[in-house]
Structure formats: structure tokens, C-alpha cells
Amino acid sequence: MSEKITLENGRLSVPNHPVIPFIEGDGIGQDIWKNARAVFDAAVAKAYHGQKTIQWLEVLAGQKAHKTTGQWLPDDTLEAIKEYLVAIKGPLETPVGGGIRSLNVTLRQELDLYACVRPVRYFQGIESPLKEPEKINITIFRENTEDIYAGIEWQAGSSEVKQVIAFLQKNMGVNKIRFPESSSIGIKPISKEGSERLIRSTIEYALTNNLAKVTLVHKGNIQKFTEGGFRKWGYELAQREYADELASGKLVINDIIADNFLQQILLNPEAFDVVALTNLNGDYASDALAAQVGGIGISPGANINYSTGHAIFEATHGTAPDIAGQDKANPCSLLLSGCMLFDYIGWTEVARRITTAIEKTLAQGYVTADLAHGKPAYSTSDFAAKVIDYL
Secondary structure, eight states, rough: OOOOOOOOOOOTOSSSBBBEEEOOOOOOHHHHHHHHHHHHHHHHHHTTTTTSSEEEEEEEEEEEHHHOOOOOOOOOHHHHHHHOOOEEEOOOEEEESSSSOHHHHHHHHHHOEEEEEEEOOOOOSSSSSSOOOOEEEEEEEEOOGGGGGGEEETTSHHHHHHHHHHHHHHHHHHEEEOOOOOOEEEEEOHHHHHHHHHHHHHHHHHHHOOEEEEEEEEEESSSTTTTTHHHHHHHHHHHOOOOHHHHHHHHEEEEEEEHHHHHHHHHHGGGGSSSOOHHHHHHHHHHHHHHHTTOOOGGEEEETEEEEEEOOEEEOOOGGGGGTTTTTOOOOOHHHHHHHHHHHHHHHHHHHHHHHHHHHHHHHTTOOHHTTTOOOEEEOHHHHHHHHOOO
């Protein structure tokens, strides 16, 4: 019998046969989802011998939703994820023109998934531009709901931007807009509450996983009240709520300017365990680190609200329409995001089996076209079959 995952006393309660919604995704979503699902089901079966199963429930978003319902993100999809708490998705196309700017951003905003979690590590057998990529093992916590991603901006020349500029100049005494007649204006909200809940989640993750060092990444030397506030509130939170852990050395809090961080992940990546970043900085850093270990095709991701329990695990790459339906896509981002899902619901044995199988598959030279670099390339389905063999 299928059941729902629920949140009880701040902790997930996971039945043996939970319903988990999935969004297949656009473009290569059709290739990677069916193969990833086969791996997930095989791993669950090997770990629990039928005592536990996942009941997958398809919900619609993106092109498939638009063709079926006329909507890019139907209300039923949001309601299903709200009801079942945990979901997984393939890549979604961002519709061109008006309306929804980004389906991914909309899902995060609508469900208040404030923490974007990206563990980045190296897998043997993958080419990297670094000499020692094995030194990289960093988990990113990116704030997901504030910063410029709030989407508060006005186009140059519009009546709205003229009102904003007039207010800034006349009411606020702003005289540093160099070209007011041709400037677009955006607003960057960074709150104490938003910063604290992200940084608290980062610290809790570090302590749970026996990782001592939490680094606050910011541009507070220039943006003193937004990025600088993020840094200040992070230190205050740690000192207020984790004084014992700081005193014992179980937790170490430090900070680094964002541009220096982008240098140090090249020069000294082993200096970082878990990092907390504002939204835009987190976006830059996530992709930069992914490139250092071989590409975004092997980078998993999750968007989580640790207070409500809601979480969406996702492929972090694009839809790659040029190879859609050709059985060429790399399923590793979705597979590893599935591992994060299984860890999240407490089915750690499943996550361990899949991760170990991927390690063995890549180390033996079985890679898809994006990672081949002149070597033989395996299809999506052949790669998934090899992972299943190694389970």
C-alpha cells in the first residue's frame, strides 16, 4: 500500500511504500528519467528485497504540461508536491517571452525552497581541467529565495523605472546613477531571516556530517548592508545558537570575499567543507565548481525547506534539445540527485549503493558522450545498465 511522507515534530516520517512525485523534464528528460528510474528501483529492490518500494507519481511541468494542459506549471503539480513533500525532476525549459521567467525559480519561490544544496566532488575516470581535482569535496548551500532572483526590476525607459529613479534622486538623495535616462533598475533584498535560516541549515548539515568548517561567502566589502548583512548575521547566529560547538572546535565559522573564493577553489579547494552563499554568488560558484570536477552533467542538486520538509531534487543541467530522444544524455546528475533524495528520506543504503556503482562505472571508463573526450561513448541506457550491474 502506498503512503505519504509526512513531517512530524520537525522530522520526516517515511513509510515503507511512499508516493514520490516526479517531473520527467523537457528535452533529454525523456532519456534520463526512464533510465534513472530503472536504477532507483533496482537499488531499492537490492537494498530492501521488496520490504520497501517507491510509488512514482508523474506530475507535469514544462513543455509536456503546456501541450497537455495549456499551462507551463499547472496548479495540480504544485499541490501534489505540497501534499507529498518530496519530489524529483528532470531539466525544464524556460518559456520564452512573458509570463514565468523560469519554471525552476517559480517552483523554488512557490514552495519556499530556501536552500539550494549542491555537493561537489570528483569521480575517478572523469577528465578535469585541474591537476588535482580529487581535492574537491565541497557542499554548497545557496540561498534560494532572495537577492536579485526575487525578480524586482524595471526596464530602462519605462514609466516604472522613471518613477523609481525619481524617488531615489528626490526622496533618498541618490546621486550616483551615472546615466539615469538609460538605466534599468533592480532591487536586491537580503533579509536577516532569510540569511539565518540558510546559514542555520548549513551549520546543521555540517554538524550532522562531521564537517567542522562552515565558510560564509559574500561581497560585503562592497555591498555592505546586503552581502555584509549576510556575513554579520551568520556570525551572530553561530555565536548565539552554536556556542558550545564553537568552543569545542566541533564547528569553525569563517568567511571569504566571493571573488577570492572563486580563486581559492582553484588554488586551495581542500580548505573548504561546507559553504553558505547568497543567491547570485551561489549560482556562479555552483557552476564553477562543477566545471572543475568534469562538468555539470555529474552535479546533483536539491532545493529544500528544512522547516516544512518540502524538497525537490533535480538534474542541474539544461534540456539539451539537440540530443533529445537520441539516448546520448548523461544521467549522472539526476542519479546523484536521487542519491540525495534517498539520503534525505533516510534510505541511506540505497544512496550508498548507487553512488558506489557510479564510482565503479566511471572508473572502468564507461562514460556518456559529454565525458568521453575522444574515448568510446556509451548510450544513456547502456550506462544505466552498467550502473545496475554494479549495484
